Amino acid sequence: MTPNSKTLLAGLKNHDPRAIGRAISAVENNGDVAADLLAALDQDLINKVLVLGITGPPGAGKSTLTSSLITTLRRQNKRVGIIAVDPSSPISGGAILGDRIRMMDHALDSDVVVRSMATRGRLGGLCASAGAAVRIMAAAGCETIIIETVGVGQSEMDIIRLADITLMVLAPGFGDDIQAMKAGLLEVADFLVVNKSDLPGAEALCMDMEHIFSSKQEENGIARVLQTVASEDKGINELLAGVDTFAHYLETSGIKEKRRGKALDAETLDWIIEMLRPCFVQAMKDDPCNKDPRIRAKKLINTILASQDSFNNNFKKRHREYK
Amino acid sequence: MTVKKTPYRVLIGKPGLDGHDRGAKFIARALRDEGFEVIYTGIRRTAAEIAATAIQEDVDVVGLSSLSGAHLRLFPEVVNELKKRGGADIPVLGGGVIPEEDIQLLLGDGLNAIFTPGTPASTIIRSFTEACQQHRNHDAQQ
Numbered sequence: 001m002t003p004n005s006k007t008l009l010a011g012l013k014n015h016d017p018r019a020i021g022r023a024i025s026a027v028e029n030n031g032d033v034a035a036d037l038l039a040a041l042d043q044d045l046i047n048k049v050l051v052l053g054i055t056g057p058p059g060a061g062k063s064t065l066t067s068s069l070i071t072t073l074r075r076q077n078k079r080v081g082i083i084a085v086d087p088s089s090p091i092s093g094g095a096i097l098g099d100r101i102r103m104m105d106h107a108l109d110s111d112v113v114v115r116s117m118a119t120r121g122r123l124g125g126l127c128a129s130a131g132a133a134v135r136i137m138a139a140a141g142c143e144t145i146i147i148e149t150v151g152v153g154q155s156e157m158d159i160i161r162l163a164d165i166t167l168m169v170l171a172p173g174f175g176d177d178i179q180a181m182k183a184g185l186l187e188v189a190d191f192l193v194v195n196k197s198d199l200p201g202a203e204a205l206c207m208d209m210e211h212i213f214s215s216k217q218e219e220n221g222i223a224r225v226l227q228t229v230a231s232e233d234k235g236i237n238e239l240l241a242g243v244d245t246f247a248h249y250l251e252t253s254g255i256k257e258k259r260r261g262k263a264l265d266a267e268t269l270d271w272i273i274e275m276l277r278p279c280f281v282q283a284m285k286d287d288p289c290n291k292d293p294r295i296r297a298k299k300l301i302n303t304i305l306a307s308q309d310s311f312n313n314n315f316k317k318r319h320r321e322y323k
Numbered sequence: 324m325t326v327k328k329t330p331y332r333v334l335i336g337k338p339g340l341d342g343h344d345r346g347a348k349f350i351a352r353a354l355r356d357e358g359f360e361v362i363y364t365g366i367r368r369t370a371a372e373i374a375a376t377a378i379q380e381d382v383d384v385v386g387l388s389s390l391s392g393a394h395l396r397l398f399p400e401v402v403n404e405l406k407k408r409g410g411a412d413i414p415v416l417g418g419g420v421i422p423e424e425d426i427q428l429l430l431g432d433g434l435n436a437i438f439t440p441g442t443p444a445s446t447i448i449r450s451f452t453e454a455c456q457q458h459r460n461h462d463a464q465q
Contacts, residue, residue: 018409021381029329093330094355100376101365107372114379118330118360 005036012041012140015079017110020140024115027132038132041139049138050247051145053163055185058151060169061195063102065230066148070106072236073144079111081142083133085126087150088118095119099148113137119150126150126158128274131267134162160188161263164256165243167191170209172201186212190224190246193239197227222246279304331455334382336364336373338401341391346418350386353444354451370397374404377413383455384435389419399432412461414454418447 008026011019027034052069054062066082073080084099097116106112115137117127126149137145149159160166168189186192192209194202206225210217213224222245228235250256283300291299335351337344344366351361362380364373377385385405387398398417405413417429418438426437436450 016409017375017378018381021379025332025381088330088360089355089358092356093358095330095360096351096355097360097362100362100380104364104368104372104376107364107368107375114376116362116380120330 001036001040002033005033005040008033008037009040012136015110015141017113020113020136021115023136023140024129024133027136028117028127028129034132038135041135045141046135046138049134049143049145051134051147051162051164052243053147053149053159053166054169055149055159055166055189056151056169056193057174060151060171060174061230062148062151062169063099065167065169065193065195065228065236066099066146067103067105068228068230068233068236069146069240070103070112071233072240074106074109074112078143079141080113081134081137081140081145082112082114083130083137083145083147084114084116085130085148085150086116086118088120090121093120113140113142126162128270131162131263157185157188160185161266164250164259165190165246167193167239167243169193169195170205171196172199172205190216191239191242192225194225194227195230197235198229202227220246220249222249330358330360331384331452331459332360332362332380332382333384333386333451333455334362334364334373334377334380335386335388336368336376336401337366337388338368338370338373338397339389339391339393340367341389341393342366343390344388346390347386347388350388350418350444350447353448357448357452359451359455370400370404373401374408374410377405378408378410382413383458384451385413385415386451387415387417387419389417389421392420394419394421395425395428398429398434402433412458414458416450416454418442 008019008023012023023037025031026037054066056062063084070080070082082103084097086095086097086099088095095118097118100114100116103114106114115133117130117133119127122128130147134145134147147159147163166189168185168191170192171194192213194206194209196202206227209225217224223242226235226239226242228239230236280300283304287300287303289296333354335347337347347363351363354361362376362382364376373385385401387401389397394417398415402415405411405415414435415433416436417434421429421437421439429437435454438447
C-alpha cells in the first residue's frame with residue numbers, strides 16, 4: 001500500500017472532506033490508489049449503510065426531494081451521503097452538474113457529503129463508479145446514502161441494482177409518459193412518490209399508482225404510494241417513516257442481503273466487460289470485415305481465445321490502466 | 324506534459340449578492356463543450372459555501388464570477404476559505420466587471436487569472452485548461 005492510500009484511508013476514517021473527495025476521484029479516474037483503497041474499506045460500515053435510490057423523469061422534483069430528505073435525516077442526526085448523477089455530453093464528453101444548486105443549504109454541514117458525478121458515456125442512469133462512491137461514503141461514516149439518477153425514461157434501471165430501496169418520483173401532468181413507464185421502472189421501484197401533490201391531478205395519479213402497487217402493498221402492508229410537496233418539506237416525515245419500516249423488513253427477511261449480492265455480481269460483470277473492452281476493440285481494428293456483427297463477434301472471441309498468448313499479452317498491457 | 328486521461332472537473336460559483344449569472348452560465352456551457360465537467364453552484368453563495376463545495380467535489384479549478392463590484396473582498400475570501408480547508412493547491416480564476424487597477428491586486432491576493440468583459444471564450448478556456456493541468460501535475464508529484 002502506498003503512503004498516499006494510507007493517508008486517504010486515515011482521512012476517510014476521520015471524515016475529512018478532502019480525503020473523501022480525493023478517494024472518489026481516484027476510483028472515478030482509475031487512479032493508482034483505487035485498488036488499494038477499495039480493498040481496505042471498512043466492510044462493516046458498508047454492510048450497515050442504507051442506500052436509497054431516487055429516480056424519475058426530468059422535472060419531477062428529484063433534487064428538491066433529495067434536499068428535503070437531507071434536512072429531515074439531519075434532524076435525526078444521521079450523517080448523509082449524496083451522489084448526484086447528471087449526463088455527460090455524447091459529443092464533447094463534458095457535463096454540467098447542476099443538482100447541487102438545490103442542495104446548497106447543506107453546503108456548510110460537514111455531515112452532508114455531496115458528490116456530483118457525470119455518466120461518462122454509460123447508459124442506464126448511473127455512472128460506472130457510483131457503486132465504489134457509495135462504498136467510500138459508507139466507509140467515511142455516512143449512515144444513509146441517497147443516489148439521485150439522471151432524469152430517466154422507461155428503462156434506465158441500473159439504480160435498482162445499486163440501491164437497497166428505490167423511490168420513483170412522479171408529478172402530476174406528465175400524462176402519457178406515465179402510461180409508457182408502466183412496463184418499466186414502475187414495476188421494480190419500491191416506493192412511488194407523487195411529488196408536487198398540491199397540483200391538480202395528484203389525486204388521480206395516486207389512484208392510478210395505488211392500483212399498480214396494490215400487490216406490492218399486500219405483501220407486507222406498507223403503504224408504497226406516498227404524496228409529498230418537497231419544496232415545502234410536506235410529507236417527508238411520512239415518507240421516511242415508510243422507508244424505515246421497509247428497510248427493517250428488508251433486513252429481517254434477508255432480502256437486503258440477497259439484493260446486495262445480486263448487485264455486486266452485476267457490478268462485477270460490468271467491470272469484466274469494461275476491462276476486456278480495449279482488448280476487443282483492438283482485435284476489431286486488427287481484423288476489419290463487414291460480416292454480420294453477431295457472427296463477427298463470435299469469430300473474434302474464438303480467435304482471441306485460440307491465440308491465448310497474444311490475448312494475454314494484449315490484455316495485460318491494456319489492463320494496467322485499471323490497476 | 325502529462326496526457327489528459329479523464330475530464331477536468333471545475334466549479335463555477337457566484338459569490339455575494341450579485342444575481343447576474345449570464346456570464347457564469349455562458350462560461351459553464353463553453354467549458355462543457357470543451358469536455359470539462361462543470362459543477363455550478365447557482366447564485367448568491369458565500370465564499371465558505373463555494374470553498375466547501377469545491378473541496379467535496381474535488382475540483383481541479385474554481386472559477387468565480389462577480390458583476391457587483393465586490394470582487395476585491397469576495398474573490399480573495401474564496402482563496403482563503405480554500406486554504407483553511409486544505410485546498411491551497413486549487414487554482415482560483417475570476418471574471419466580471421473588474422477595473423484594470425484591481426487586477427494586479429487580485430493576482431497579488433492569490434487569484435490565478437482575471438478576465439474582463441470582451442475576453443474571447445477561447446482565451447478563458449485556455450486559462451482553465453492550463454490551470455487544470457497545473458493542478459493535475461501538482462497532484463502527480465505528491
